[in-house]
């Protein structure tokens with residue numbers, strides 16, 4: 281799929297094997313940025329942001345702390361695991377048998393989880409470096425995620441521009457941070473080169489930042505993978521399942537995966553913004569018309585998250601929430 285080339289000057293595209301990934305410059309005029317966000321999310325569920333405003337210094341501190349941790353011995357790292365629910369994990373992803381060539385740190389973005397993971401990551405010697413890197417980074421990335429959601433709502437013509445962002449701004453919003461470390465794959469051992477298997481993110485919006493090693497791929501068409509060239513100065517944004525539901529399928533929750541590089545290790549940080557567990561997720565009335573009635577039942581994030589976490593990574597969880605033509609819409 282190729283977007284029209286007659287778009288306004290600020291929307292640039294990155295050529296990747298003939299497929300172009302939308303690149304949005306956040307230093308451009310706001311109303312243009314709003315339009316470009318909604319267009320990219322409708323057509324790809326994915327875009328790259330340049331001039332995003334997250335300080336280089338915060339990113340550098342996150343990289344330094346991650347490399348310090350992932351560079352430790354296997355035994356030391358295992359002491360920070362298992363990631364049930366928070367901490368270090370290796371090869372196993374989730375609870376249902378998914379595996380990949382990856383090691384990671386998973387934490388909930390709240391003071392208790394940040395402090396607990398910082399203690400185990402630093403062997404209780406000097407947790408302040410790690411926790412301060414995480415706190416600075418998540419504060420800046422949350423601001424970016426809220427801005428994106430507000431501009432997205434404006435781009436979609438919503439009267440309430442905070443309709444999405446307030447769900448991730450609440451004190452009890454369910455926010456996760458994941459440090460992913462992908463080792464280079466070994467040709468000789470013929471090991472699997474899939475670091476993180478294909479999936480969609482269940483939350484509202486994901487902000488991903490990686491080092492200079494490529495590996496992320498997105499799929500807009502079944503079975504066709506578009507490699508995303510790494511750009512350590514940029515952030516990449518994924519639409520999650522909940523945004524697809526709230527917009528009645530107008531925005532697309534993007535299928536993606538990460539593959540290992542043959543010679544270099546890759547480091548990525550994923551910030552997953554979800555609403556409070558009790559938040560009720562419904563198709564917003566603005567997206568329901570006679571021609572396009574509601575496609576999804578309503579549910580709470582707790583319910584959807586439980587379903588997502590009970591399934592394999594690649595499973596389409598939204599199918600369990602689709603309304604059929606026999607369903608009485610008013611009951612939902």
Ligand SMILES: C=C1C[C@]23C[C@@]1(O)CC[C@H]2[C@@]12CC[C@H](O)[C@@](C)(C(=O)O1)[C@H]2[C@@H]3C(=O)O
Nearest residue numbers: 373374375378481482588589590591592593
């Ligand atoms: C196999 C799984 C891993 C995952 C929980 C799940 O059952 C399905 C969704 C997966 C995912 C993808 C985005 C994030 O990386 C993640 C933390 C999330 O919220 O949903 C992971 C989950 C995980 O690794 O536990």
Ligand SMILES: O=C(O)CCC(=O)C(=O)O
Nearest residue numbers: 458460476496538548550
């Ligand atoms: O590391 C990446 O590029 C993708 C990771 C990812 O999709 C995830 O953590 O959910």
Ligand SMILES: [Fe+2]
Nearest residue numbers: 479480481536
């Ligand atoms: Fe993901």
